[in-house]
Amino acid sequence: MPDETSSSLYTARRKADRPDRPSLTVLVPCFNEEAVLGEFISRTRPVLEASRLTCDYLFIDDGSTDATAPIIARALDEGLPGRLIGLTRNFGKEAALSAGLDHVDADLVLIIDADLQDPPELIPEMVAGWRAGYDVVYGLRIDRSSDTLVKRGTAGLFYRLFKRLSPIDMPANAGDFRLIDRSVVEDLKRLPERNRFMKGLFAWVGHPAMALPYERPSRAAGRTKFNYWKLWNFAIDGLTGFTTMPLRVWFYGGALIALLAFLYALYLVVRVMVFGIDLPGYASLMVGLLFFSGVQLLSIGMIGEYVARLFAEAKQRPVYLVQEIIGGRADRTTSQD
Numbered sequence: 230m231p232d233e234t235s236s237s238l239y240t241a242r243r244k245a246d247r248p249d250r251p252s253l254t255v256l257v258p259c260f261n262e263e264a265v266l267g268e269f270i271s272r273t274r275p276v277l278e279a280s281r282l283t284c285d286y287l288f289i290d291d292g293s294t295d296a297t298a299p300i301i302a303r304a305l306d307e308g309l310p311g312r313l314i315g316l317t318r319n320f321g322k323e324a325a326l327s328a329g330l331d332h333v334d335a336d337l338v339l340i341i342d343a344d345l346q347d348p349p350e351l352i353p354e355m356v357a358g359w360r361a362g363y364d365v366v367y368g369l370r371i372d373r374s375s376d377t378l379v380k381r382g383t384a385g386l387f388y389r390l391f392k393r394l395s396p397i398d399m400p401a402n403a404g405d406f407r408l409i410d411r412s413v414v415e416d417l418k419r420l421p422e423r424n425r426f427m428k429g430l431f432a433w434v435g436h437p438a439m440a441l442p443y444e445r446p447s448r449a450a451g452r453t454k455f456n457y458w459k460l461w462n463f464a465i466d467g468l469t470g471f472t473t474m475p476l477r478v479w480f481y482g483g484a485l486i487a488l489l490a491f492l493y494a495l496y497l498v499v500r501v502m503v504f505g506i507d508l509p510g511y512a513s514l515m516v517g518l519l520f521f522s523g524v525q526l527l528s529i530g531m532i533g534e535y536v537a538r539l540f541a542e543a544k545q546r547p548v549y550l551v552q553e554i555i556g557g558r559a560d561r562t563t564s565q566d
C-alpha cells in the first residue's frame with residue numbers, strides 16, 4: 230500500500246481540526262441495571278474527571294422495572310452531570326441507542342454498556358484515537374472467554390455469514406462499545422430505517438475507523454438481557470437488514486433445480502424409448518415431492534422475513550417513545566417547581 234492514501238489524507242485533516250477541549254457525552258443504555266449502576270458510575274467518574282474533556286452522561290432507561298431510573302435520578306440530583314431519558318416501555322437496546330443518539334449534542338459520543346463489560350478505563354485511549362483523526366474508535370473483543378462456548382460459536386458463525394452475504398464491511402467481534410465523532414452521529418441520524426441493527430448501521434456510514442482491542446470481562450453484576458431466542462432474532466435482523474442475498478439465491482437454486490429436472494425428464498424419455506414402459510417409481514416421486522415442498526416452504530419463509538420487515542417500515546412507527554427527560558441544560562434553565 231502506498232504511504233499516502235485517501236484515508237490518511239482525511240485523517241490528517243481531521244487531526245488538525247480537532248478542538249482542544251471537546252465535549253463528550255457518555256451514552257449508557259440501561260435495562261434493569263440497578264445492580265451495577267452504582268459501580269458503573271464510580272468507575273467511570275474518575276476516568277472522565279482525569280480527561281481533558283467536558284463530560285456528561287446520557288442514560289437511557291429502556292423501560293426498566295427495577296430501581297434503575299431512581300438510582301440515576303438520585304445521582305443526577307447529587308451533581309452527576311447529565312440527563313436521563315426514560316422510554317415508555319422496553320424497546321430493546323438498538324432503539325435505546327437510537328434514542329440516545331437523537332438527543333446528544335456533544336462533539337463526541339461514547340457508547341458504553343452499563344454492566345462494565347466495556348472497561349471505562351479505555352476511554353482515554355479511545356479519545357487519543359479520535360485526536361489522531363479517526364471519527365470512530367471501536368472496541369474489538371480479542372478475548373470472548375467471558376461468553377459461553379455456544380455464544381462464541383454462534384457469534385463466529387454469524388460474522389462469517391454476514392461477511393459472505395453482505396456487501397458491508399462490518400468488523401467481526403466489535404460490539405457497540407465505541408467513541409464516535411459528532412459527524413458520524415449526524416450521518417447515523419439520516420438513516421430512517423426501523424430495523425436498527427446498530428453494528429451494521431455503524432459500518433454502513435463508513436468514516437475512518439480505528440479498532441482498539443480489549444479483553445471483555447464478565448458482567449460486574451446482574452444478568453444478561455439477551456437469551457438465545459433474542460440473539461437469533463437479532464442475527465436475522467442483522468442479515469435481512471444488510472443483505473438481500475437470501476432473496477436472490479432462490480433464483481439460482483430454482484434455475485439449478487429446473488436444469489436437473491430437465492435432464493431427468495430427458496433421461497426418462499430416452500429410457501422409455503429404449504426399454505419400453507417401466508413400473509412407475511413411487512420412491513423417487515415421494516422424495517422429489519417432499520424435498521421440493523421443503524424448498525418451497527423455506528423460500529416462502531425467507532420472503533416472509535423480508536415482507537415482515539417491509540411491513541414494519543411501511544407502518545412508519547417511531548423507533549422509541551420518550552416518557553420523561555430528567556436533568557440536563559433545558560431542565561435546569563426552565564425548572565420552576
Ligand code: UDP
Nearest residue numbers: 258259260291321322325342343453454455
Ligand atoms: N439493554 C437495553 N435494553 C434491552 C437490553 C439491554 O438497554 O432491551 C442494555 C443493558 O442494560 C446493557 C446493554 O444493553 O447496558 C447490554 O446488555 P447485556 O449486558 O444484557 O448484553 P450482553 O453484554 O450480554 O450482550
Ligand code: MG
Nearest residue numbers: 342344346448
Ligand atoms: Mg453485558
